[in-house]
Amino acid sequence: MPKKKKTPKRPVKLQVLAKKPETVEDLVVTALDKGGLKEVVQILRDWHGFKEVRNAVTELTTRDPVDRFTHARRHAVEIYAKQHGLTPANLMVDIVGRQGRVDAKGAERYKLRKAREFLENDERAFTGAKALASHWEENRSKDRDPTAYIKEVHRKLSPP
Numbered sequence: 001m002p003k004k005k006k007t008p009k010r011p012v013k014l015q016v017l018a019k020k021p022e023t024v025e026d027l028v029v030t031a032l033d034k035g036g037l038k039e040v041v042q043i044l045r046d047w048h049g050f051k052e053v054r055n056a057v058t059e060l061t062t063r064d065p066v067d068r069f070t071h072a073r074r075h076a077v078e079i080y081a082k083q084h085g086l087t088p089a090n091l092m093v094d095i096v097g098r099q100g101r102v103d104a105k106g107a108e109r110y111k112l113r114k115a116r117e118f119l120e121n122d123e124r125a126f127t128g129a130k131a132l133a134s135h136w137e138e139n140r141s142k143d144r145d146p147t148a149y150i151k152e153v154h155r156k157l158s159p160p
């Protein structure tokens with residue numbers, strides 16, 4: 001009868017090979033994961049002082065950056081509008097509303113143009129936008145108004 005091998009009583013230590021951060025963004029992401037936003041801001045304040053941190057924050061633009069998924073969704077709306085002979089900016093205003101803007105159509109045209117420019121450099125997001133537009137077209141019943149359908153779908157996709 002073969003002898004049983006004894007299993008080690010202490011746990012085995014695994015070596016984890018981690019890639020060193022290459023950019024400032026990598027370092028910030030690591031710091032945020034380990035300490036959180038509050039701790040990172042406290043460290044910056046301790047090193048540079050409250051005034052410098054406040055001045056750096058006030059110099060930022062007031063608009064939050066737009067992520068690639070929002071760009072892809074906007075471009076998908078543009079593709080969908082063109083499939084149905086609708087003007088993309090008018091459709092976007094119908095979907096999101098005027099929101100108290102004087103030139104809502106112009107603002108939406110600007111957002112659509114920025115989305116198109118972004119997707120020219122991001123193949124995967126562009127492919128996702130085309131797939132999303134075709135998905136909307138396939139799931140819409142033929143007797144349903146395209147504008148009403150896209151309003152309903154957009155409400156489901158938008159964050160609360």
